[in-house]
Amino acid sequence: MKVPEGGETIVMLGGAATLALAVAYGQAAKMAGNTFYLLVQLQEGETPFYLDELAACVDNLQIYTPQEDSQDALMWLQAQTDLSAIHRVITHGDAVVVKHWRQWIVHALKPMVSNDVIWTASVYGPMQCMMKGVCAQCLQWQVDPKTGERTKAVYSCSWQDQPMEAVDWDNLDDRLAQNHTQEILSSLWLNFVLEH
Numbered sequence: 001m002k003v004p005e006g007g008e009t010i011v012m013l014g015g016a017a018t019l020a021l022a023v024a025y026g027q028a029a030k031m032a033g034n035t036f037y038l039l040v041q042l043q044e045g046e047t048p049f050y051l052d053e054l055a056a057c058v059d060n061l062q063i064y065t066p067q068e069d070s071q072d073a074l075m076w077l078q079a080q081t082d083l084s085a086i087h088r089v090i091t092h093g094d095a096v097v098v099k100h101w102r103q104w105i106v107h108a109l110k111p112m113v114s115n116d117v118i119w120t121a122s123v124y125g126p127m128q129c130m131m132k133g134v135c136a137q138c139l140q141w142q143v144d145p146k147t148g149e150r151t152k153a154v155y156s157c158s159w160q161d162q163p164m165e166a167v168d169w170d171n172l173d174d175r176l177a178q179n180h181t182q183e184i185l186s187s188l189w190l191n192f193v194l195e196h
């Protein structure tokens with residue numbers, strides 16, 4: 001994930017797993033002289049971690065529990081910075097987390113920021129070998145943002161953070177749905193093992 005050379009205002013939007021990434025990214029971003037804000041939406045049963053480490057490497061962070069409404073995120077962000085000064089927005093996490101923040105971006109943030117903002121999104125599709133082109137399990141379509149037409153397929157194991165407007169989100173949903181049966185079986189097996 002690209003860290004700007006300095007002077008940029010970066011906003012990262014994510015879920016629980018983002019807390020670990022944000023420590024490493026935030027340290028690099030701050031060392032380079034950027035401003036870094038973090039917003040995290042937790043799911044039921046998740047607890048925040050690395051809070052002391054994060055305090056040292058973010059300009060501010062906001063963590064929403066499942067009981068809180070992340071629609072307040074816009075007001076929180078406005079209290080931190082001039083929204084027109086934001087250079088880069090990164091959404092990180094699994095498909096559920098990224099979908100949550102994409103909707104928030106479309107309905108709340110995008111109308112308030114500059115047209116020059118660089119939008120980046122995690123694309124964690126099904127993967128197998130993680131060898132950048134060996135098994136092709138991770139192929140993911142990209143689209144032309146203007147026409148919506150598919151332009152090329154990319155290996156998402158080698159390109160996990162893609163331009164948000166170029167991702168074919170319907171294709172990602174379809175690919176992830178292919179794993180659904182296996183996920184149900186794994187979950188049933190895990191519950192069985194834990195109960196016996």
Ligand code: FES
Binds near residue numbers: 136137139
């Ligand atoms: S996961 Fe095998 S090529 Fe990407």
